[in-house]
Amino acid sequence: MKxxxxxxxxxxxxxxLSKIIRHADHHEFRQVSVNTLLEGDFETAYTQGDNTRILPTDTQKNTVYALAKDHFTGSIEDFALYLANHFTTNNPRVHKVQVEIQEHSWxxxxxxxxxxxxxxxxxxAEKHTALILQEGNALSVTAGISDLLILKTTDSAFEHYIQDAFTTLKPASDRILATQCTATWRYTKPAGDFSALYSNIRHTLLHTFAHHKSLSVQQTLYDMGKAVLEAYDAVQEISLVMPNKHHIPFNLEPFGMKNQNEVFVATDAPYGYISGTLVRE
Amino acid sequence: MKxxxxxxxxxxxxxxLSKIIRHADHHEFRQVSVNTLLEGDFETAYTQGDNTRILPTDTQKNTVYALAKDHFTGSIEDFALYLANHFTTNNPRVHKVQVEIQEHSWxxxxxxxxxxxxxxxxxxAEKHTALILQEGNALSVTAGISDLLILKTTDSAFEHYIQDAFTTLKPASDRILATQCTATWRYTKPAGDFSALYSNIRHTLLHTFAHHKSLSVQQTLYDMGKAVLEAYDAVQEISLVMPNKHHIPFNLEPFGMKNQNEVFVATDAPYGYISGTLVRE
Amino acid sequence: MKxxxxxxxxxxxxxxLSKIIRHADHHEFRQVSVNTLLEGDFETAYTQGDNTRILPTDTQKNTVYALAKDHFTGSIEDFALYLANHFTTNNPRVHKVQVEIQEHSWxxxxxxxxxxxxxxxxxxAEKHTALILQEGNALSVTAGISDLLILKTTDSAFEHYIQDAFTTLKPASDRILATQCTATWRYTKPAGDFSALYSNIRHTLLHTFAHHKSLSVQQTLYDMGKAVLEAYDAVQEISLVMPNKHHIPFNLEPFGMKNQNEVFVATDAPYGYISGTLVRE
Amino acid sequence: MKxxxxxxxxxxxxxxLSKIIRHADHHEFRQVSVNTLLEGDFETAYTQGDNTRILPTDTQKNTVYALAKDHFTGSIEDFALYLANHFTTNNPRVHKVQVEIQEHSWxxxxxxxxxxxxxxxxxxAEKHTALILQEGNALSVTAGISDLLILKTTDSAFEHYIQDAFTTLKPASDRILATQCTATWRYTKPAGDFSALYSNIRHTLLHTFAHHKSLSVQQTLYDMGKAVLEAYDAVQEISLVMPNKHHIPFNLEPFGMKNQNEVFVATDAPYGYISGTLVRE
Structure with missing residues (x-):
């Protein structure tokens, strides 16, 4: 055995990292959190403690700040592409670079x-995310929204599900639907007006969620993803994770009162976890 | 010794607790977190385990949900007042009731x-807070904002401070000022249009922060509080806590670059902590 | 109105701050989080932005690190006393100094x-805490434990409480008692073997919790505090906060099973909040 | 396009979920957090809102509590295996079941x-984890430790790394090495004395970390994984994630002092992220 x-x-x-970009009539303030990740020919670093091929993580951090000065001027996708290309070009031992950026909204x-x-x-809580994977010349650009907290007070049901020995849930024809949605979508190519696309896709997700008559979180998730793929040719595929943030009607009957879908217990745990990816055939 | x-x-x-309030043309969705706290004649509960005077905390919780049905219809201040009065009236052993409500913004x-x-x-992150103290007929109503994250990219300086053997900080004539502000203010009386007051006071705090030329966090804090007391007779006093969320210029000199107040390290710890209360004489 | x-x-x-203290046969590793807080004659800083009396918070931080080299060699109480004295002695504008230290356990x-x-x-999660208040020559030393998570699976009941229209809780003659206890105690004088006292008081709290037959959290809290005051003359008063971390029996009856105090839902919210201070007469 | x-x-x-297991002379208290995840023939649920194939997540939760009564009596691996088999056997539409359990240490x-x-x-913070994947009869059992906070004050260096235009890090021949280690290992077969294995593997990880002379986190990670694979035939492969929790020497030179590896700034961000998997050839 070896x-x-x-x-x-x-x-x-x-x-x-935060940055002030000074425009003629206003200051643009941006705040991001950057992760860099390198894969490559590093076996001896692990097996022998040979650091001569290692670009220290401290240097990776310095590089992010230094390149931000001239190259973080637009979308986080473009800045991440610039960083990934820098690490690829300057480090022959590196075979694969991943740069992930989360932007806090101001x-x-x-x-x-x-x-x-x-x-x-x-x-x-909502953040714009970008993830660049570069392997040599091959590039993949994934953007997303994380922690998008959305809720609707009606047009949501959950009925006709399997009943078994452990079922206690009552079917609901009208319930609150709430989720802390994370959506990520891969672009067909590594160039584009990423900021405009993000803003439009976010709008499509919200609009679909708001106007959809939901029979389940699964169905709402699917319709949200479908709307994005139908509207944006630039998007190759989209994944959604929609944890069900339950709002459970509080039982007022012991007090001689009737809860007509008015008063709820908002709970964090446990929560339903629903995920799905939509792809073009 | 006893x-x-x-x-x-x-x-x-x-x-x-969450609630749907159904209006003619829309659903109003509200989400709050409620704390109740009772003080009174409970010595034997502690010293002897005598529970006959104890209103269980589980019952306090039930009471909040049950009374929400008919009485959480407007401001959190009014709902908290209703709850405080309920506990006071129905529990002769209770001498002092505190009801605290945090409202999540939707x-x-x-x-x-x-x-x-x-x-x-x-x-x-921002939340509207209310705190009611009731002792018999005496009532105090405190409202507030917590976790109001505000930032300005200029019109902020910090200079001319004490220099001692441990000083390394460089004076700054132009710096980022950012804070996760918590403000609480006590009203002069336990009635009023609390929702409108909250909205207006919030606006005054933001407006003052934005337009103020800051020489220090202390001075900005003072001017924000002063603006509220000057504009709203209904406010008796105001306290502000303004932790300084530091954005520190990243040193680009080792790389032959000059950081002209462009690129910053956003830090969580350590942080300056500044607090102050403004009162009417 | 003014x-x-x-x-x-x-x-x-x-x-x-972390520190390595090198002993003959081993390295002692310590990790603390320090808060400093100054009160004094700072009115013009607030009202006029006059910083000439302000010791920057950055300098306070430097001072903590610098003085740690020679003076953080024993208990956190002694280091906090040293820091408080340093700020008091060197800053005539300061009337009151508060130094708070939390020690992480390694x-x-x-x-x-x-x-x-x-x-x-x-x-x-458990931390040793110390809080020094110095006003001129007057000193108060408070130590404590925070986030001490303790639990017993039996010898805990809660019965005979008030029943009202909102009561649904069933009396329990045998329940889980769990709490994330925070205890703080003030010493009678600002000197002593604080490390040994801390260790002994912690033992007394645990021993009392474990062996006590609990009729309520209130009663357990009282007995824990009483045991400390009885055993340690060096302690002037003690405050305990014991949030009730509920473990609620899961209802297995719908599945034709009987839950004999075996399977529980562990919940974070809502939670009972119980607090009390014990003093010497 | 479809x-x-x-x-x-x-x-x-x-x-x-928490559980009391009553033994002759003591009560065993266990607390776990369970995740269940189903994959299968659910397309129409997503595309049409057809719930007739859906086992509600609420029922999954009930199942976990109900089966815990008789079947959570030993290791979390065995309980997770029981749950995975239950969901597989009773739900023909389900093709793949994942059950993940985290155990809190008491x-x-x-x-x-x-x-x-x-x-x-x-x-x-440390937790024992188990992850079962079942696809029909195929079973994979992965166990692990998460958030194992370990630190050594010496026998750690980091030198001889790449220097480039963005390097500012000084080589360290003696530094603190601290990490919040997460290790997961896959067993060769879905049966065994998982509790004893866990305890032994944990000991091997700690022992290797403590006695290893570290030239880099990568090397320490490799040696820890290698020690496990060498000692336990039952382990097929092991993955380690070892974020570098930096303790950075505080610069005391401005104060005329020399920091001889004594006083450090403990930081949370940014942090080095090091990961690796070791497999048998």
Whole structure:
């Protein structure tokens, strides 16, 4: 029996970077968290402690900050592409580079209908994400939204499911549907107006969720993904994860009251986990 | 030497409640977290395990859900007042009731300039808070905002401070100012249009933060509080906690580059902690 | 109407410091989180942005690291006392200093009954805390344990409580009692063998919890506090917060099974909150 | 262009379950978090909202609690195997079942060298994990440790790495090595004394970490995995993720002091991320 190294990778996570981009009439404020990950010809680093092929994670971090100065000027997808290409080009031992960026949302304050030039509010859970994979010249660009908390108070049902010895759930013809949705979609090619695409795809996801008559989370997930693939040729495939954030009617009968879908217990655990990927045939 | 019971209190925390309030043309969705806390004549419960004076925390929770049906119809301040009065009136052993409510923000989705009747986005860190203290007939109403993440990219300096043997900080004439602000204010009386007041006070806090030329977090805090007290007679006093969420310029000099207030390290720890209360004389 | 500054304070939070103390036969590893907080004659800093009296929070942080080299050699109480005295002595504008230290627990690994000289495991939620208040020469030393997760599977009941219209809880003669206990105690004087006291008091709290027949969380809390005051003259008063981490029997009757206190739902929210302070008369 | 459903799965997450197992002389307390995940012939559920093939996640949760009564009596691996087999056997539409269990560690209190029969301390970050995949009769059993926080104060270096234009890191011949290790290993067959194996493998991981002279995290990771594969034939392969929890020497030179590897800044972000899998050839 011999032992050998299988899959392996290393990089820097949680490189927290903020940037001010100064425009003529306002300051654009951006805040991102960057992860870099390298795979390649690193076996002796693991087996012998040979660091001569290792680009330290500290240097990867420095590189992110340094290149941000001139090259983080637009979308996170474009900045991640620039970083992936930099690491690929400058490190012959590296065979595969992954750059992942999460962007925190900051919104310019508005007073009397006018945007303030340099004051912002933040704090939303929702984040724009980008993931670049580069292997030599091969590039894949995946973008996404994480932690998009969406809810509808009606047009949602769940009925006609399997009944077995452990069933206690009552069918619901009208229930709250809430999810902390994470969607990721792969673009057909590694170029495009990624910021506009993100904004449009986000709108399509919200619009479909809001107007859909849901028979299950699975069906809503499918219709949201389908709407994106139908509307955007630039998208090759889309994956959605939609944990069901349950709002459970509180039983008021012991108190002689009737809960007509009014008062709910909002719970974190346990939660239904629903996922699906939609692809073009 | 004798030992005796000093301050004591008990209640239910994290009662997670959501509600649909059905209006003619739309559904209003509300989500709150309620804490109840009772003080009173409970010494024998502690010293002897005598539970005959104890209203179980489970019953306190049930009460919150049950009373929400008919009485959580407007502001969280009004609902908390109703709850505090209920516990006071029905429990003669209770001398002091505290009801604290945190409201999570949910925003109706908007399409083509129109609000959707029942679809929402959520997920913001910012919360509206209310704290009611009732002792017999004496009532105090405190409202607040927690986790209001605000940032300005300029009009902020920090200079001319004490220099000692441990000083390494460089004076900054132009820096990012960011804080996860928590503000709480006590109203002069236990009645009013609390929802409108909250919305207006929030606007005043943001407006002052945005337009103020900051010489320090302390000064910005003071001006924000002062603006609220000057504008709203209904407010008796206001306290602000403004942790300084540092964005530190990344040193690009080792790479032959100059960081002209462009690229920053966003840090969580350590952080400056600044607090202050403003009162009317 | 005039507006003025009331209570105010500022300092540095979350100064994350680790230290290696080299002994003859092993390395002692310590990890703490330090908060400093200053009160004093700072009104003009708030009202006018006058920073000439301000010791920057960055300098406070530097001071903690610098003084740790020679003065963090024993208990966190002694290091906090040293820091508080340093800030008091060197800053005449400061009237009150608060230094709070949380120590993360690291345990030396053990192999074949022998402690390893420099390898540790960590990761426990439980922390040793110290809080020093200094006003001129007046000193108060408070120590504590936070997030001490303790549980007993029996010798715990909750019965004979008030029944009202909102009661649904069934009395329990045998239930799980679990709490994430936070205890803080004030010492009678600002000197002593704080490390030994901490270790002994922790043992007394655990021993009392384990051997006590609980009629309620309130009663258990009281007996734990009483045991500490009775055993340690050095303790002036003790406060305990014991949130009730509920383990609720899962209803197996719909499946034709009987749950004989075997299978439980472990819940985080809502939770009972029980607090009490015991003092010497 | 046609759109179709690709990979999809659904289940219940965060089923928080605790259990008392009553032995002659003591109570055994166990606490786990269970995730179930089903894949199968569910296309119409997604495309048409056809729920007739759907076993609700609520029923999956009930099943976990109900089967825990008689079948959660030993290792989490064995309980997960039982659950996976139950879902496979009873749901012909299901092609693949995944059951994941995390066990929280609870330790019996000890007084005067004796274990207490029913009192426990908990609160450690470290968890024992198990993951069962069942596809028809094919079974894979993976066990692991997550969030194992380990640290050594010496016998760790990092030198001789690549230097480029963005390098600022100084080589270290003696540094702190700390990681929040997650290890997962796949067993060669779906039966065995999983509890004893877990305990032994954990010991081997700790022993190797403690006694290894580290030239890099990569090398330490490799040696830890190798030691497990060499010692346990029952293990087919092992994966380790070892984020580098940096402790960075604080620069005391501005204060005229020398930091001889004594005082460190403990940081959470950014962090080096190192991963590797070791397999038998």
């Amino acid at each position: 032992i050998k190294l299988g899959e392996n990778a290393y990089g820097k996570n949680a490189v927290e 919104t310019r304050m508005q007073f009397n209908g006018e945007l303030h030039p340099h004051a912002y509010t933040g704090g939303g | 030992i005796k019971l000093g301050e004591n209190a008990y209640g239910k925390n994290a009662v997670e 925003t109706r989705m908007q399409f083509n300039g129109e609000l959707h009747p029942h679809a929402y986005t959520g997920g913001g | 507006i003025k500054l009331g209570e105010n304070a500022y300092g540095k939070n979350a100064v994350e 345990t030396r690994m053990q192999f074949n009954g022998e402690l390893h000289p420099h390898a540790y495991t960590g990761g426990g | 759109i179709k459903l690709g990979e999809n799965a659904y289940g219940k997450n965060a089923v928080e 330790t019996r209190m000890q007084f005067n060298g004796e274990l207490h029969p029913h009192a426990y301390t908990g609160g450690g």
